[in-house]
Amino acid sequence: MIQIGDIVARKSYEYDILFRVIDIKEKEGEKEAILYGEDVRLIADAPFSDLVVIDEREKKKREEKEKQHIEQCYKLLRQDYRLLREKSEYEATGGYEVKMDFFQLPGRVLHIDGDPLYLRKCMQLYERIGVPVYGVHCHETDMPDRIIPLLEQVRPDILVVTGHDAYSKSKGSVDDLKAYRHSKYFVQTVRQARKKIPNLDQLVIFAGACQSHFESLIRAGANFASSPARVNIHALDPVYIVSRVSFTPFMDRVNVWDVLRNTLTGEKGLGGVETRGVLRTGMPFRTIAEQT
Known part of the structure; x- marks a missing residue:
């Protein structure tokens, strides 16, 4: 008998995706x-x-494959970060050969997620990458009402609005926002955020989940969103996108393709507009010991 919390797959979709049972109805x-x-x-x-x-055997097999995929994307992200840091160091020292100590302030992220387990996974990856983040679990329907107080409290450089979504063909065409489970709430949340901070470079926004209404999210003011081809996106894709923005110097523009190529989903599930980075470099760097 299937119970809440079980990991299951659908026969009709040839067991393509693993799901967690979160509720049972008749x-x-x-x-x-x-x-x-x-x-x-x-x-x-x-x-x-x-x-x-x-069963546990199949679950572990898929988890191992997933882990390998994530590690590959993480390595690409770290490689990009090293290149960005070298460029920042060169520009901060004016290209001089003399060694000068400097410090960097990556962009601060406010991550609002409709799924507490996904949020935990994302927070672990943010920590591993080194992105400063404040995470909040919030049901998608409550996000429009909570966004302004959270922006005032956290004052982030980057906002992530995500959770779960789905398109239902029986409820309308792909252009009809009413045919999506949570897209309208993501759109309302982005609009509220843009009323508070209109400039796309002052607050960088990622919004959406699986199969979300990409066009509406971009029109509402998101810099990056899902899902252009109405496909599923990976739980960690928002982290890869905003981490790249967080570590890109504010004088540089983030190339959309450079961001998408390190995600687990790619351009069918994610898209966006040209955006400035938010990293700031300063000097001199002084330790506590030096100051005392």
């Missing part, structure tokens, strides 16, 4: 599970008859 006499993607930001529902509980 529909027309048949039990139905509400599902959250384990690694993709997708919310779905399925009858019990379409679900198979994944």
Whole structure:
């Protein structure tokens, strides 16, 4: 018997995605599970008859494959970061050969996530990369009301608004915002944020989840959003995008393709507009010991 918390896959989709059962309901006499993607930001529902509980062996096999993919993207991101740091060091010292100590202030992130488990995964990766972040778990429907107080409290350079989403063909065309589970709340949240901080370079925004209405999010004022081809995006994709922005000097522009190539989803699931970086470099760097 399927229970809340079980990891399952759908027969009708050839077991392509692993889901976590977060709720169970009864529909027309048949039990139905509400599902959250384990690694993709997708919310779905399925009858019990379409679900198979994944055993530990298969789960570990997929986790190992996923871990390898994440490590590959992480290495690319670290490589880019080293290049950006070398460039910043060269510019900060004016190209002089004499060694000069300097410090860097990467952009601060406010990450609002509709899924507490995804938020935890993202916070771990932010910490590993070295991005300063303030994380908040908030249901998607509550985000528009909470965004302004959070912006005033945290004063971030970068805002992430994400969680779960899904497009339902039965509810309308791909152009109809009403056909999406949470896109309208992401759009409302971005609009509220832009009323507070209109400049796209003063507050860089990533918004959206799996299959989200990309065009509406960009029009609302997001710098980066999902999902241009209405495909699923990986749970960690927002982290890869905003980390690149966080470590790009504020005098440089972030090339959209350079950002997307290090994500787990790519240009079908993510897109954006040309944006300035937010990293600032200063000098001299003085330790506490030197000051005393």
